[in-house]
Amino acid sequence: xxxxxHLITGLRRGGAEAMxxxxxxxxxxxxxxxxxxxxxSGGPLATEIGALGVRVESLDMTPGIPxxxxxxxLRSIMRKExxxxxxxxxxxxxxxxxxxxxxxxxxxxxxxxxxxxxDVAATKPLTRLTQRACALSSRFMPSRIVCCSESARAAHVxxxxxxxxxxxxxxxxDLGRFHRDTAxxxxxxxxLEIPQSAHLVGVVARWDPNKDHRSxxxxxxxVANRLPTATFALCxxxxxxxxxxxxxxIDATRQRGRFILLGARSDMPQLMASLDxxxxxxxxxxxxxxxxxxxxxxxxxxxxxxxxxxAIVGDAGRVVAPRDPKALAGALLELxxxxxxxxxxxxxxxxxxxxxxxxxxxxxxRYENVYREVVATDVQKTxxx
Numbered sequence: 001x002x003x004x005x006h007l008i009t010g011l012r013r014g015g016a017e018a019m020x021x022x023x024x025x026x027x028x029x030x031x032x033x034x035x036x037x038x039x040x041s042g043g044p045l046a047t048e049i050g051a052l053g054v055r056v057e058s059l060d061m062t063p064g065i066p067x068x069x070x071x072x073x074l075r076s077i078m079r080k081e082x083x084x085x086x087x088x089x090x091x092x093x094x095x096x097x098x099x100x101x102x103x104x105x106x107x108x109x110x111x112x113x114x115x116x117x118x119d120v121a122a123t124k125p126l127t128r129l130t131q132r133a134c135a136l137s138s139r140f141m142p143s144r145i146v147c148c149s150e151s152a153r154a155a156h157v158x159x160x161x162x163x164x165x166x167x168x169x170x171x172x173x174d175l176g177r178f179h180r181d182t183a184x185x186x187x188x189x190x191x192l193e194i195p196q197s198a199h200l201v202g203v204v205a206r207w208d209p210n211k212d213h214r215s216x217x218x219x220x221x222x223v224a225n226r227l228p229t230a231t232f233a234l235c236x237x238x239x240x241x242x243x244x245x246x247x248x249x250i251d252a253t254r255q256r257g258r259f260i261l262l263g264a265r266s267d268m269p270q271l272m273a274s275l276d277x278x279x280x281x282x283x284x285x286x287x288x289x290x291x292x293x294x295x296x297x298x299x300x301x302x303x304x305x306x307x308x309x310x311a312i313v314g315d316a317g318r319v320v321a322p323r324d325p326k327a328l329a330g331a332l333l334e335l336x337x338x339x340x341x342x343x344x345x346x347x348x349x350x351x352x353x354x355x356x357x358x359x360x361x362x363x364x365x366r367y368e369n370v371y372r373e374v375v376a377t378d379v380q381k382t383x384x385x
Contacts, residue, residue, distance in 0.1 A: 001031065001032070001033060002031065002032050002033075002084040002085065002371055002372070002375060003032075003033050003034075003035065003081060003082065003083045003084050003085075004032055004033070004034050004035075004083060004084065004085045004087055004371055005034075005035050005037060005077070005078065005081055005083035005085070005086050005087070006020060006024075006034060006035065006036045006037065006087050006088075006089065007037050007039070007074065007086065007087070007088040007089065007093045007096065007097050008020060008036065008037070008038055008039070008088070008089040008090065008093050009038070009039050009040065009089065009090045009091075009092050009093050010038055010039060010040040010042075010043050010063075011036075011038050011040075011042070011043030011044070011045040011046045011049070011056070012043045012044065012045070012237060013044060013045065013206070013236075013237060013264055013266075014206065015114055015148075015171070015286065015287070015288060015289050016089045016090050016112065016114040016148075017043070017045050017089075018045075018171075018289045019114075019148070019171050019172075019289065020036070020045075020049075020089055021045055021048055021049055021052075022171075022172060022173075022174065022360055022364075023172075023363075023364055023367055024036075024049060024052050024054050025052055025174070025360075026172070026174075026360045026361050026363075026364035027364060027368070028364075028365075028368060031368070032368060032371070034054050035054065035055050035057070035077075035081050035083070036049055036054055036055070036056045036057070037056075037057045037058070037059065037074065037077055038056065038057070038058045038059070039058075039059050039061045039070065039092060039093060039096065040058065040059075040060070040061055040062075040063055041058040041060050042058075044264070044266065046058075057077060059073050059074060064124065064126055066126075070096065071096060071099055071100060074096060074097075074100045075100050078100060078107065083107060084107070084108075084371070084375050085107070085108050085109075085110060085371045085374060085375060086100070086101060086107050086108070086109045086110070087109075087110045087112065087371075088109065088110070088111050088112055089112040089114065090112065090113075090114055090115075091113075091115075091127060091130045091131050091134055092127070092130055093112075094111040094112070094113075094134050094142070095130050095133055095134050095137075097109050097111070097141075097142075098111075098134070098137055098141030098142060101141065108143040108144075108374035108375060108377070109141060109142045109143055110142060110143060110144045110145070110146060110370060110371070110374060111134070111138075111141075111142040111144070111145045111146065112145075112146050112148075113145060113146070113147045113148065113152050113153075113156055113161075113286070114148045114152070114286045114287075115152060115155075115284070115286050116149060116151040116152045116155050116284060116285055116286045116306065116307035116308070131159065132159075132160075134161070135156070135159050135160035135161050136160065138160075138161045138162040138165060139162045139165075142165055143165070143374040143377065144165055144166075144167060144370055144373075144374055145161060145162070145165045145166045145167070146166075146167060146168075146169050146367070146370065147166055147167070147168050147169075147286075148168075148169070148170060148171055148286045148287040148308075149168065149170065149285075149286045149287040149307050149308035149311075150168050150308060150311070151286070151306075151307045151308050152168075152286045152287070152307070152308075153166050153167075153168050167370070169363060169366045169367060169370070170287050170308070170357075170358055170363060171287045171289050171292060171358065171363065172292075172358055172359060172360035172361070172362065172363025172364065173289075173292040173293060173295075173296045173354050173358050173359065173360055174296075174360045175296055175351070175354065175355055175359060175360075177269050178268075178269050178272060178293050178294075178296035178297045179269075179273075179296065179297060179298070179351070180273060180297060180298040180347070180351075181269070181270070181273040181297070182273075184269065184270040184273040184274065185273045185274045187270070188267075188270045188271060188273070188274035189274055192231075192233065192260055192274075194231050194260075195229075197229065198229050198230070198231045199227060199229045199230045199231065199276050199277075199336045200231050200232075200233060200274060200275050200276050200277075201220065201223070201230065201231070201232050201233070201275065201276065201277050201278075201279055201332060201336070202232075202233045202234075202235075202271065202272070202274075202275040202277070202278050202279065202294075202299075203216055203232070203233070203234045203235070203236075203278075203279050203280070203281070204235055204236055204265075204268070204271070204278070204290040204294075205234075205236045205239075205280065205281075205282065205290070206236040206237040206238055206239070206264075207236065207237060207238030207239055207243055207246065208238075209283075210282055210283055210284040210285075211236075211281065211282050212281045212282055212283050212304075212322065212323065213234075213246060213249070213281070214249060215281045215322075215323055215324070215325045215328060216234075216279060216281040216325075216328065217249050217250055217253060217259075218253075218325035218329075219279075219281070219325040219326070219328035219329035219332060220232045220253075220255075220258070220259070220329075220332075221253040221255055222325070222326070222329035222333075223329050223332050223333055223336070224253075224255045224258045225255075226333060227333065227336060227337075230258065230336065231258055231259075231260065232258055232259050232260065233260045233262060233271070233274075233275070234259065234260070234261050234262065235261075235262035235263060235264065235265045235271065236263075236264060237263075237264050238263075239261050239262065239263055239264075240261050240263045241261055243261075246261070247261075268293055269293075269297065272293050272294045272296075272297035272299055273297050273299070275294065275297075275299045276299070276335075276336060276343065277299065277300055277301065277302055277332060277335050277336060278290065278291070278294035278299050278300075278301045278302070279301070279302045279303075279328070279332060280301065280302075280303040280304060280309060281304055281322075281328060282304055282306055282307075282309075282322070283304070283306060283322045283323060284306055284307065285306045285307030285308075285309055286307050286308070287307060287308045287312065288303075288307065288309060288312070291303060291309060291312050291313065292312060292354050292358055294350075295312070295313070295316060295317070295347075295350035295351060295353060295354045296350075296351055296354045296355075297347075297351070298344070298347030298348055298350060298351045299347055299350070300316065300317045300318075300335055300343060300346045300347050300350055301313055301316075301317040301318075301350070302317060302318045302319075302320070302328065302331040302332050302335060303317065303318070303319055303320075304319070304320060304321065304322040304323075304324075304328070305319050305320065305321055305322065306322050312353075312358070313350075314353055315349070316346060316347075316349040316350035316353050317335075317346070317350060318331035318334065318335060319331075
């Protein structure tokens with residue numbers, strides 16, 4: 001039995017956090033046990049992880065403030081748990097894991113990268129500094145570096161990360177949880193108080209500059225002007241009418257009644273099943289979970305060409321350039337104007353693509369193989385000392 005200690009920046013709803021939850025849910029419990037340590041306290045996924053029978057601990061760090069106390073606390077947890085592998089998720093956790101492993105050479109460290117690029121204009125200085133420190137130390141701190149996408153691997157090699165340590169394991173998707181569900185579609189639309197016949201476009205993305213809600217709102221306005229039945233449901237952290245910049249952006253279109261802001265949601269299978277099209281308008285991504293979840297639910301996607309979005313969608317959706325609202329609107333109108341049966345066949349093709357390339361259990365097995373590999377390599381090194 002191998003014990004894997006996962007160190008993650010936080011447990012709010014996000015791509016890396018969701019993949020950690022899915023990995024834990026699909027893990028072979030006869031061979032692996034897991035402990036999760038969050039740099040910051042709280043977060044809705046802490047409860048969901050705990051429900052899997054996985055213990056969650058927190059270092060109670062204040063976001064944006066480095067802490068020697070947190071480093072000491074992590075080392076104490078490592079002494080108590082005696083993990084075989086320390087797996088970290090995202091830059092700040094990667095660096096802290098590397099520092100904590102100093103003096104613990106028999107605990108292999110596996111870093112996790114979940115960004116394809118680091119947009120200087122949209123990224124905090126401390127995060128940029130942390131990424132640079134990780135690049136410089138990547139040759140000696142981690143045993144392996146897992147990237148969620150090929151675009152993330154290439155970008156971080158260019159940023160100075162050790163290419164020999166890197167491998168790509170994409171996000172995986174639970175086909176039992178996400179699937180076509182006509183009852184859920186009807187119920188969710190009824191809860192939104194929209195007609196069952198409405199053309200419903202969804203956006204699942206937190207309020208963040210990289211998600212480029214501005215381009216989506218501009219594209220949605222054009223779609224709304226040309227398609228009277230179009231409605232737009234947006235959800236994610238910060239996606240509420242209390243968000244002044246977002247609400248002002250929507251009010252400027254004079255189409256406020258066509259937009260529904262849902263905030264953070266936990267009922268993703270029902271939401272995905274309710275949509276006619278999912279839209280992702282980001283300027284930077286790694287391997288977005290929301291695309292795979294929508295495709296598993298037989299919902300076609302319109303995405304921007306960033307990260308591995310185009311590679312996920314393939315021929316089962318539409319891909320446009322980032323920051324191009326007109327192209328985004330054109331692709332949305334194209335899919336929404338399709339005959340219902342044609343759009344349904346496109347959704348079936350999308351699900352088949354996810355089943356073939358990105359099933360959750362196959363992805364979990366790839367992580368488990370990495371854990372076995374680094375432990376075996378560590379044992380070999382120790383035996384030669």
